[in-house]
Amino acid sequence: MDRNRKILDMPAFILIYFFLLTGCDGTSPFSTTRGHSTSTIEMEASPYFIANSTDNSPLWDNFEGITVEDLTNKAKASDGESTFLLGLVQFGHITGFEREPDTSEGIRLLQEAWRLGVIDAGHSLFTVYYKGIGTRINKPLALAYLQASAEKGYILSQKRLGFAYRGSDPRGLVEQDIQQARIWFTRAAEQGDAESASQLAGIYRKGLGVPKDERAAFEWLKRAENMPFDGRISHGGLAVYYEEGIGTEVDLVQAYKYYDLRDPAGAPDKRRLAEQMTPDQIRQAIELSRAWQEEHGIFVPSYYGLEYQPDGSFK
Numbered sequence: 001m002d003r004n005r006k007i008l009d010m011p012a013f014i015l016i017y018f019f020l021l022t023g024c025d026g027t028s029p030f031s032t033t034r035g036h037s038t039s040t041i042e043m044e045a046s047p048y049f050i051a052n053s054t055d056n057s058p059l060w061d062n063f064e065g066i067t068v069e070d071l072t073n074k075a076k077a078s079d080g081e082s083t084f085l086l087g088l089v090q091f092g093h094i095t096g097f098e099r100e101p102d103t104s105e106g107i108r109l110l111q112e113a114w115r116l117g118v119i120d121a122g123h124s125l126f127t128v129y130y131k132g133i134g135t136r137i138n139k140p141l142a143l144a145y146l147q148a149s150a151e152k153g154y155i156l157s158q159k160r161l162g163f164a165y166r167g168s169d170p171r172g173l174v175e176q177d178i179q180q181a182r183i184w185f186t187r188a189a190e191q192g193d194a195e196s197a198s199q200l201a202g203i204y205r206k207g208l209g210v211p212k213d214e215r216a217a218f219e220w221l222k223r224a225e226n227m228p229f230d231g232r233i234s235h236g237g238l239a240v241y242y243e244e245g246i247g248t249e250v251d252l253v254q255a256y257k258y259y260d261l262r263d264p265a266g267a268p269d270k271r272r273l274a275e276q277m278t279p280d281q282i283r284q285a286i287e288l289s290r291a292w293q294e295e296h297g298i299f300v301p302s303y304y305g306l307e308y309q310p311d312g313s314f315k
Contacts, residue, residue, distance in 0.1 A: 041114070041122075041141075041144050041145055041148050042115075043114060043115060043116075043117050044115050044116070044117075045080065045115070045116050045117035046117050047117045047118075047119050047152050048080075048117055048118065048119065049118075049119050049120060049153075049154070050062060050081055050084060050118060050120045051120060052119070052120070052153070052154060052155055052191075053155060053156075053229060054155050054156055054159065054188075054193050054195065054229040054230065055156075055229075055230075056120075056156070059120075062081065062085055063085065063094065063096065063097070066085075068086070068089060068097060070082070071085055071086040071089065072086060075109065075112075078116060079116075080113050080116035080117050080118040081113075081118065083109050083112050083113040083116060083118070084109070084110065084113035084118045084120060084121050084124075086109050087105075087106050087107070087108075087109030087110040087112075087113055087121070087124070088106070088110075088124070089106075090102045090103065090105045090106030090109060091103060091106045091133070091134070101134070103133060103134020103135070104134060104135075106134065107125070107128055107134055107135060110124050110125050110128065111125065114145075119149050119152045119153070119154050120149075120154065121149075122145045122146070122148050122149025122152070122154060122157065123145070123146065123149050123154055123156055123157045123160075125141075125142075125145040126142045126143075126145040126146040126149065126157065126160075127142075128142075129141045129142035129145065130142035130146075130170055130173075139172055139173055142170075142173065143173045143174065146160060146161060146164075146170075146173070147161065150184065150187075153187075153191070155188050155191050155192070155193050155229070158184050158185075158187045158188035158191070158193075158196070159184070159185070159188040159193055159195065159196050161174075161180075161184040162181045162182075162183075162184035162185035162188060162196055162199060163181075163199075164181075165177045165178070165180040165181035165184065166178065166181040166185075166199070178203065178208050178209035179209050181199075181203070181209075182200065182203055182209060182210065184196075185197075185199045185200050185203070186200060189220070189223070189224070189227070192227040192228040192229050193227065193229045193230075194224035194225075194227040194229055194230045194231045194232075194233045194234055195229075195230060195233055197220045197221070197223055197224035197227060197234070198220070198221065198224055198233055198234055198237060200217075200220045201216075201217040201218070201220040201221045201224070201234075201237060202217070203217075204216040204217040204220065205217035205246065205247075214246050214247035215247045215248075216247070217241075217246065217247050218241050218246060218247025218248050219247070221234045221237045221238050221241060222234075222238070225238065232261070232298065235258045235261045235262050235266075236258070236262055236266075238254070238258045239255050239257075239258035239259045239262065239266065239269065240255075242254040242255035242258065243255035243269075243273065252273055252276060252277050252281065252285075253277070253281050253284050253285045253288070254285070254288070255269075255273060256270055256273045256274070256277065256281070256282060256285035256286075256289075257285045257286075257288040257289045257292070258289075259273065260285065260286060260289040260300070260302050261289055261292060261293070261300060262300075263300040263301050263302045286302070289302070
């Protein structure tokens with residue numbers, strides 16, 4: 001299941017990930033690690049996270065109620081978090097902190113933040129060197145920062161390494177190795193990343209580098225559903241697994257429930273299942289769907305009794 005996902009920090013950190021998550025064609029020349037010894041990526045302080053999630057939206061909170069002057073003063077006092085945030089500001093795309101970009105200073109500050117123990121800076125530096133943002137593309141150095149931050153537990157770096165070893169974006173960093181992909185997806189999934197769990201489900205269902213195990217595939221999808229980072233990504237897979245009895249018993253009520261949670265994408269599938277179900281089964285499935293939505297505070301149009309229309313509207 002490939003990503004359909006998320007320019008350096010559009011508002012607060014989105015742009016820096018946009019470059020990465022939209023892929024790279026690999027046509028740009030890149031330098032070697034000449035001029036960058038292994039000591040370049042060594043930390044001198046105890047490592048810590050600022051926003052260890054899979055989309056870094058929590059990072060927004062760190063820009064609230066603070067000014068560039070505040071960040072500058074704290075950075076001068078070797079405050080790692082302020083150094084990191086100020087580094088992001090230098091790329092010129094953070095809402096409320098717009099300025100002419102100074103990417104050289106931004107990179108310097110990100111490197112300093114890494115030295116001061118900010119693990120998040122490792123993924124930012126990976127993106128900078130992988131995409132050549134304000135510098136030449138340097139994939140060996142990009143990989144060094146990605147690997148180092150992943151090993152220190154940064155979820156997004158772990159997932160990115162999983163995709164790299166899977167043979168997907170980011171490309172051109174490592175040789176495809178499904179065993180390594182499984183290791184890194186597992187580490188990210190164990191920290192709550194549902195996309196990585198869904199990738200593991202696909203690996204076990206297809207038997208890629210491991211014995212085919214549909215039960216394990218199903219269990220990873222079920223775990224993904226309640227993971228804090230985008231558990232809804234598992235709904236489409238769970239609907240299919242329940243409908244076809246993959247790794248579990250056929251259960252049309254559960255299948256309908258998960259298709260309902262995917263509205264509008266699940267609407268045609270619900271119509272197909274409805275032909276095989278009793279009115280009581282459909283009612284039960286809708287009740288289960290709405291109970292899930294209530295519990296998670298996430299609502300789809302069917303919750304309000306609306307029906308998906310061919311023109312994309314709900315009536």
